[in-house]
Amino acid sequence: MIARVYVGLKPGVLDPQGRTIAHSLNDLGFDEVQDAKQGKVIELTLSGDDREAAEARVKEMCETLLANTVIESYRIELDD
Amino acid sequence: MTTAVIVFPASNCDRDAAMALKAATGKAPRMIWHKDTSIPDDVRFVVVPGGFSYGDYLRSGAIAANSPIMRDLKRKADGGLAVAGICNGFQILTEAGMLPGALMRNMNQKFVCRVSRLRLANAETRFTRLYDAKNEIDIPVAHHDGNYFADDETLKRIEDNGQVVFRYSDNPNGSRNDIAGVVNKAGNVLGMMPHPERAINSLHGGTDGKLFFQSILGSL
Numbered sequence: 635m636i637a638r639v640y641v642g643l644k645p646g647v648l649d650p651q652g653r654t655i656a657h658s659l660n661d662l663g664f665d666e667v668q669d670a671k672q673g674k675v676i677e678l679t680l681s682g683d684d685r686e687a688a689e690a691r692v693k694e695m696c697e698t699l700l701a702n703t704v705i706e707s708y709r710i711e712l713d714d
Numbered sequence: 715m716t717t718a719v720i721v722f723p724a725s726n727c728d729r730d731a732a733m734a735l736k737a738a739t740g741k742a743p744r745m746i747w748h749k750d751t752s753i754p755d756d757v758r759f760v761v762v763p764g765g766f767s768y769g770d771y772l773r774s775g776a777i778a779a780n781s782p783i784m785r786d787l788k789r790k791a792d793g794g795l796a797v798a799g800i801c802n803g804f805q806i807l808t809e810a811g812m813l814p815g816a817l818m819r820n821m822n823q824k825f826v827c828r829v830s831r832l833r834l835a836n837a838e839t840r841f842t843r844l845y846d847a848k849n850e851i852d853i854p855v856a857h858h859d860g861n862y863f864a865d866d867e868t869l870k871r872i873e874d875n876g877q878v879v880f881r882y883s884d885n886p887n888g889s890r891n892d893i894a895g896v897v898n899k900a901g902n903v904l905g906m907m908p909h910p911e912r913a914i915n916s917l918h919g920g921t922d923g924k925l926f927f928q929s930i931l932g933s934l
Contacts, residue, residue, distance in 0.1 A: 646865075647818070647863060648821070648888075650818075650819055650820070650821050650822070650823055650861075651823065653821060656822055660747070698780070699772070699776060699777070699780060700772070702776065702809060702816050703774055704808070704815065704816040704863070704864070704865075705816045705818060705863055
């Protein structure tokens with residue numbers, strides 16, 4: 635099973651990298667870009683096929699290591 | 715007096731910290747590998763040094779914060795052991811939940827490496843008690859992820875409690891309220907982005923870091 639974890643900064647936390655990306659896109663002529671948020675995707679290959687158990691474990695991984703919940707939020711997707 | 719420095723893979727200020735501790739105590743500190751599981755009982759003060767533990771992978775300090783030694787460090791810090799995290803050490807202590815807030819990428823996206831002037835926001839902590847409250851001190855900074863963030867509620871709480879210890883006069887990284895260093899509520903755990911261990915000898919261009927080590931060691 636594949637679990638995809640999307641980690642990004644929480645709303646309200648200033649994202650300097652995202653802002654720089656937006657500015658750069660504007661400089662390249664993509665004037666419609668008003669804002670950009672950057673984050674990361676962590677893809678985990680998991681053993682087992684119990685989706686519910688996997689989701690609970692990945693949530694635990696996020697809280698323990700993958701996201702710093704002081705500044706970041708996360709979202710989990712599971713593929714079979 | 716016995717002191718210690720924790721060494722993680724890619725710590726690069728561990729020996730600077732050891733030199734500073736040796737200069738202040740006359741005795742070389744114990745160097746403790748992060749895979750060790752306990753800090754010897756005779757250790758009175760621990761430095762979590764600067765560097766780029768685990769290559770800053772995932773987030774600065776995130777992986778080091780889960781190293782085996784951290785469990786015992788947390789337990790002993792809860793019991794009152796004095797701990798200072800410098801630069802990457804500060805990042806590690808926030809990631810470990812031993813200090814409030816988090817360190818983010820510098821606002822201007824640049825690695826900043828220069829001498830920074832700090833204001834003492836609280837000169838009555840055990841880490842700063844030998845500094846004059848009005849003093850400004852010059853301490854080098856060298857970091858890419860030193861932008862201190864805490865949410866409004868946390869920020870108010872630590873300001874009200876006097877947990878903000880150092881502020882930048884010329885904020886080099888975008889930190890909220892110009893915060894350069896904080897202590898925990900009990901006052902025995904400190905984290906700061908500037909490097910006092912790089913300012914203990916006049917050959918360094920300044921000696922304003924000396925009183926930091928003398929303050930904490932004199933309070934033990």
